[in-house]
Amino acid sequence: MRAGMTPVLDDALRAEFQAEGEWPILARHVVRWSEVDAYAHVNHTCYLEWYEDARIRLMEEAGLRLGPDRPGPVLARIEVAYRQPAHFRDEVLVGARVTSFRRTSLVMDYATWVAGRGLVNSATALCVMFVNTTGEKAAIPDSARQLWTARHNAKGE
Amino acid sequence: MRAGMTPVLDDALRAEFQAEGEWPILARHVVRWSEVDAYAHVNHTCYLEWYEDARIRLMEEAGLRLGPDRPGPVLARIEVAYRQPAHFRDEVLVGARVTSFRRTSLVMDYATWVAGRGLVNSATALCVMFVNTTGEKAAIPDSARQLWTARHNAKGE
Amino acid sequence: MRAGMTPVLDDALRAEFQAEGEWPILARHVVRWSEVDAYAHVNHTCYLEWYEDARIRLMEEAGLRLGPDRPGPVLARIEVAYRQPAHFRDEVLVGARVTSFRRTSLVMDYATWVAGRGLVNSATALCVMFVNTTGEKAAIPDSARQLWTARHNAKGE
C-alpha cells in the first residue's frame, strides 16, 4: 500500500466494492500468498496489519508522522468482527476514519471490502497518544482535531 | 510452544507471573526478536497469534483436532485489551479458557502475563464451529461440552 | 502490491531508485511499521515475502496462476545478500526476472532498491514446478519458456 496513493471513494469504487459511508483514508491491496492460511482464508491477524498501516497513514494525514520523540498512537483496545473470509488474490479495499476523540485519545473505525462481495471485516480501536521516549501521554494537536472534525466528521470533546 | 507441555498454574507459577483465576490451557514463551517493533514492544498482532495457538491446543484437549473435514473454530469476533507493553526476551505466560458455549458457538477468554510484572494483555473471542469443506455450522460434541463445563467452569446452554 | 500495477523501468524510475539492468516484474511498496524490527530495520524475512509476491506475479504473467491442481513453483533453494538496511516508510522497488530454466525447474533473480539510495538487497532462487495435489513434478509449458526467453532474456535448455 503506497503512501499518497489513497483512492477516492467515488461511485465507481463504491460499486466495485459495495462500500457504504464515508472513509477519508483508503488503500487498495491484493491478498498475498503469505497472508492466507491452510484453508486459503486470510489470517485473522492480517486485517490488523492492514488497519495498522491505515492508522499510520491516518496520522500522517494529520501531520503526526511516527517517531519516538513525537506523539504517536498506542493501541489500547480493539474489537474486530470477522464477517466473511477473504481469499488469496482477492482485491481488497481497506478504509479508516476517526469517529471521536478526547484530549489524549481517539476512536477509529476500520473496514475491509472485497471486490464484488462487499464488507468482510470491520473493527473499532481506541488509541492513546504517547511520546515513546518519555512514556508520557500527549494532547492531540489542534490541527488534528480540526481535520478530524471537518474531514472525518468525528465528534470531539 | 509445545503441545503436551502445558504447565500447571500452581503457587510458584502464580507468584512468578502474578496470575489470578483458573486457566486450564497455559503455555510459556519467550518473546522473539521477530515479535517486537521499532519501539522494542511486542507487536499487537503477536498476542493474537499466541491466542490462536492456545485456541488450537484448547480444541485438541477436547478431542477437536483441526482438519478441513472436521468441526473447527472460526473466529467471529475478538476484543483485545492492551494494558502494558511486553518486550524482547520477556518471559510470558499465555492462558486460555472457555467461559460459555451454545449449540455451535463458544466464548473464550485469553490472557498474557509477563514474569515479575503481571497481566499485560487480555482478550475475549467468539468462535463458531464450522466444517471447512462443507461450509456448514457444526454442533459442539457432548464430550467437549462436558469437559468445558467441568474443567473450564464454562456456562452452557 | 497490486496485480496489474507493475511499473515500467523507464529513465525516471531508474534515476529515482538507481536501478540497473532489466527487470520485467516490478512492484513499488512503502515499508510498513509491521515490517521493521527494534532497530527500525526491515526484518530479513520481509524481503523474502516481497520476493514471493513477485514470484507469484511472475508466474501469473506466464499464465501460471497458483492453484493446488496446476503446476506451481516450489522453492528449493534461495541465496539472499543483505547489502544495506531499509527503514520504516522507505519507498522500495522490488524486481524479479527468470535467468534460466530447465524442463521442470527455473532460476530467478530478485532485487530491492530504496529510493535515493539504490540496491539494498538481492537474491537468487531455484524453484521446481510441482502439482500440489499429486506431488508430481511438472514440465514448464512452452508458452512460459517462450515468454521467459523473449521477455526475461532467460537461458533455456
Place this chain on the structure above:
Amino acid sequence: MRAGMTPVLDDALRAEFQAEGEWPILARHVVRWSEVDAYAHVNHTCYLEWYEDARIRLMEEAGLRLGPDRPGPVLARIEVAYRQPAHFRDEVLVGARVTSFRRTSLVMDYATWVAGRGLVNSATALCVMFVNTTGEKAAIPDSARQLWTARHNAKGE
C-alpha cells in the same frame, strides 16, 4: 522456544529426529497454524525466523546478549535449502552452530528436522558484528572465540 530449555542431542533425540552431527544450540517447537500456507506447508520464511531465534540464543550462550549499544550479529548473507515440506503440528527440532569466524564476522549452520522424518531444511549464514548505535563493526570477544572453538568445533582465523 524457551531460553534455557535447549535440549541435549542424546541418542533418544537423535533417533526421534534422525539428526546427525553436533549441534550445541537446539530448540524444540511444534508447527503453529499461523506458520503454514494454503498447501498446509510451513512458510519458507518461518525457517528463517526459527534460525534467527536460534542465532540470538547462540549469541547469548557466548555472553553476547542483544542490545543497541553492544556488538550484535547483522545478517549479511544466507543460503537456505528447502529439502522437504514440514506441516501443521509437526514436532520440529532446530539446530545451530558456528562453523568458522574471523575478526568481526562468523559463519553459522542451521538445520530443521521433523520427528520421524529427519532433515527437512538447512541453511548457512554469514553475519557481521556491528554496534547498532554507532554503526561500527566490532571484534568478536576472545571469550566467544574460545567457546566456539571448544564447544562448536568452529575454525577461527
